[in-house]
Amino acid sequence: MKIGIVSDSHGDTHALEDMLAHPAAAEAELWLHAGDVLPDADYLAMLTQQKVYKVPGNNDWPDSRVPEELVLELGGHRLLLTHGHMFGVRWTTDMLVQHALNQDCDVAIYGHTHCAEFLPGAMTVVNPGSISRPRDERAGSFMLLELLPEQQPTGELYRLER
Secondary structure: OEEEEEOOOOOOHHHHHHHHHOHHHHHOOEEEEOOOOHHHHHHHHHHHOOOEEEOOOOOOOOOOOOOOEEEEEEOOEEEEEEOOHHHOOOOOOHHHHHHHHHOOOOEEEOOOOOOEEEEOOOOEEEEEOOOOOOOOOOOOEEEEEEOOOOOOOEEEEEEOOO
């Protein structure tokens, strides 16, 4: 199973459209949006007609209908999806990893830093960077995560052409 992961779109629907025009985006069977800005996840779902799981970020208004984090079972793996700001991810992912372990997850997905990261291991840590306001490169990014039962998750980062 291949899932698309995007974060920190900050209302830039053109960046989401550019992402979906990237050939790799067609491989995604569903999408995860790791926060900042929630309506963008709804726009993504409308464009793709695919399931989009979403969590709020620090730039979203509180909404009791949208949980701060999700635990998902996909492709034989258990994933924690969160924006990450509540776990101090700007400095370290240690609290995020511990929280994911406490939830019996083997993949922790977050955003917030606007910097892409893929750290495979017993706990695979994934940040797709920001699709609209990257801090690690000049072009926005998204990620495809491949999940197969009893295999280490693999990830591929893609940059938008700008």
